[in-house]
Amino acid sequence: MNKTVSIAFFLIVLAGALSCKKDTDNNNVTPLEFTELKADDDTLYAGSSTYIRATATGTDLIFQWSATAGDILGSGATVQYAAPPCVSGSHQITCTIKDAGNNTASKTVTIIAL
DSSP: OHHHHHHHHHHHHHHHHHHTOOOGGGTTOOOOEEEEEEESOSEEOTTOEEEEEEEEEOSSOEEEEEESSSEEESOSSEEEEEOOTTOOEEEEEEEEEEOTTSOEEEEEEEEEEO
């Protein structure tokens, strides 16, 4: 009888300990929040450049940049955009951010090249 009570008590304690186990995989993960995409200058002369900054929070962020025309110089949260020398008009620069949980968010800023 004592063995049965001891085993039952052990199983109850073990079940309680397992049910109280914290989910450690998500304890240090900050959700992705892409708050702003801003250029220092939104109007440029063709061939000139400006800096563009992405403001975001999250865990293990990866920044991917693209432009409809011109060049993206650098990487990370701040890049330099160089407008093409011979193509005036409206150019869209897009930043897509991916976090540790494979969540993504994108924003686009428009630069006018004169």
